[in-house]
Amino acid sequence: MLSHKHEIFMEVARLLSFTKASQSLFISQSAISKQVKALEEYYKTGLFERLGNSVALTPAGKMLYEKMLLAKQLQNELYHEFKQLSENFSPQVNMVLGASTTISLYILPPVLSAYLQKNPNVQLTLKNRNSENILKALLDHELDLGIVEGISKVSNVTYTPFLTDDVIAVCSSRNPLKKMQLEVKDLYDIPLALRERGSGTLAVLEDALERKKIRLSELPIKIRLGGTEALKNFVRVDTCLSFLPRQAVLKELESGELVEVPIADLHVRRSFNFIQRKGTENNFPYKDFIQFTKRHYSKMA
Incomplete structure (x- = not known):
């Protein structure tokens, strides 16, 4: 087991x-410095070079960090093998997850609660980022496991299907568009409010429109907003049409604050996938969490 230091x-x-x-660790900065200093005294060399308000790894620090990444992977493999031998084996582990807004806000909370009740020795951290940034963070070892929309062609990442969701056109209940039956070509004349670049929701919309020979760049996009909640709040009070995940607007559709606007022949569906760095697929607790989450939602389907 890796030491606290x-x-x-x-x-x-x-x-x-x-x-x-x-x-990140909820530890005082002085305690952090004390532990790092103890390691530097143990290894008889500096691990960090102090550069004003920032730090950089020394050659020794870089070597130690690379070895610790390998050690952590071996530790996770060992935990998995012991878990196979004994169901009672429950080590204290930390797992950092990254998920897009829809997953973080509307899909994961119930399953995280259920998982932690069953695995009290697991500590979870969930980071809400768009799909592009989640992939980058995973490759930079900032995350242990990610959930993203779609599949990017990255050779050193493993993708495991999770679930699917529709992206639908919505407008305010006060918007005259709510009574209209639209066709795809009508989007050329309707002001749009959309997500920011890097958003998985935007990417699947763009793909769906391209299949209809329509370029997103040719449409009257009035505003781009970072985050689903910001976009929902804007559309509630504006006359723009927007495209949002159905899972994210269920309450607003039920209350009547937002109205779904059907668009003939335009079906936007996205798939969510777990992503892992290759070589970690069988590690505990990643494999266990993926299996638990898939079972949880298959029971609800």
Whole structure:
């Protein structure tokens, strides 16, 4: 098992900041510095070079960080093998997840609660980012496991299907569009409010429109907003049409605040996938969490 000092070192090395590591680990900055200093005394060399408000890894620090990443993977493999031998084996582990807005806000909370009740020794951290940033964070070892929309062609990442969701056109209940039956060509004349670049929701919409020979760049996009909640709040009070995940607007559709606007022959469906760095597919607790989550939602289907 990795020592507490090494776990702290890895977080400082990952973030290249004592302050950010303190915030991430919920440990005082002085305690962080004390643990890193103890490691430097143990190895008889400096691990970080202090550069004003930031830090950089020394050659020794880089070597130690690379070895610790390998050690952590071996530790997870060992945990998995022991878990196979004994169901009672329940080590204290930390797992950092990354998921897009729809998954973070509307899909994961119930399953996280159920999973933690069954696995009290697992500590979870969930980071809400768009799909593009989740993939980058995974490759940078900032995340252990991600859930993204669609599949990017990245050779060193494994994709495991999770679930599907529709992206639908919606407008305010006060918008005259709510009574209209639209066709795809009508989008050339309707002001749109959409998500920011890098959003998985935007990517699947763009793909669906391209299949209809329509370029998103040719449409009257009035505003782009970062995040589903910001987009929902804007559309509630504006005359723009927007495209949002059905899972994200279920309550607003039920209350009548937002109205679904059918568009003939335009069907936008997206798939969510778990992503992992290749080589970690069978590691505990990643495999266990994926299986638990898929079972949880298959029972609800």
